[in-house]
Amino acid sequence: MNIYADNRMLSEGLIGGTVSRHAGDMRQTANQNEVFGKLGIPQDKMLRFHQIHSDKIIRIASDADALSLLSRPAQDADAWIFSCGGWGGVIQTADCVPLFLWDETANVFALAHCGWRGVAAQLPYKTALAMKEAGAQGLIYAWAGPHIQSCCFEVQEDVARQFSVCSVIHKEGKIFVDLNAEISLQLQLAGLTAANLKTPYYCTCGDSENFFSWRRDHIRQNLLSFIYKP
Numbered sequence: 001m002n003i004y005a006d007n008r009m010l011s012e013g014l015i016g017g018t019v020s021r022h023a024g025d026m027r028q029t030a031n032q033n034e035v036f037g038k039l040g041i042p043q044d045k046m047l048r049f050h051q052i053h054s055d056k057i058i059r060i061a062s063d064a065d066a067l068s069l070l071s072r073p074a075q076d077a078d079a080w081i082f083s084c085g086g087w088g089g090v091i092q093t094a095d096c097v098p099l100f101l102w103d104e105t106a107n108v109f110a111l112a113h114c115g116w117r118g119v120a121a122q123l124p125y126k127t128a129l130a131m132k133e134a135g136a137q138g139l140i141y142a143w144a145g146p147h148i149q150s151c152c153f154e155v156q157e158d159v160a161r162q163f164s165v166c167s168v169i170h171k172e173g174k175i176f177v178d179l180n181a182e183i184s185l186q187l188q189l190a191g192l193t194a195a196n197l198k199t200p201y202y203c204t205c206g207d208s209e210n211f212f213s214w215r216r217d218h219i220r221q222n223l224l225s226f227i228y229k230p
């Protein structure tokens with residue numbers, strides 16, 4: 001099992017990243033818990049929601065918020081924002097972008113499930129703004145984990161027109177969307193500086209050894225991404 005993560009985030013005391021497919025299909029909670037067990041993360045502190053490719057954000061600002069969430073059936077949402085320690089959040093992807101954000105003090109941190117629909121709905125932008133409302137201090141940093149890259153993300157015109165022209169690539173009669181470019185644009189509009197955004201080129205669709213990919217395999221198997229602050 002490999003964990004893809006940003007050292008800047010880890011050095012701030014956050015634990016998180018995207019786990020390679022070797023750890024199994026993360027639609028199974030038991031597989032998630034096995035990963036958390038190996039990392040020494042308390043399983044009962046990791047929160048889950050029901051992903052719907054939306055712009056809905058859940059904020060956890062206190063133990064009470066987390067306990068309230070745990071007492072109810074899984075809520076519909078696609079992004080987590082935490083402004084308290086002791087809890088973490090989980091998302092699942094198989095081509096969508098796991099977008100990690102944290103502020104300079106690492107007291108406010110976020111993890112968003114950004115499929116193309118979520119990106120088109122401005123979820124990266126809205127998450128960064130909501131972090132500021134949640135009390136983010138100083139600079140905000142961002143890291144986009146493994147997802148389908150522009151080499152493989154071919155779309156039709158109806159999808160392409162939902163993105164800014166600079167994120168759309170026309171090549172040999174085909175149309176591709178560069179989600180990294182679109183996310184970077186949104187985060188810069190939200191006030192982040194380009195130097196604080198990292199979008200490494202790990203393509204879930206192109207790397208079958210390490211990643212599940214819905215686009216490539218058409219099999220429902222998901223990768224795990226998580227963020228946690230002890």
Ligand SMILES: [Zn+2]
Nearest residue numbers: 151152203206
């Ligand atoms: Zn690719």
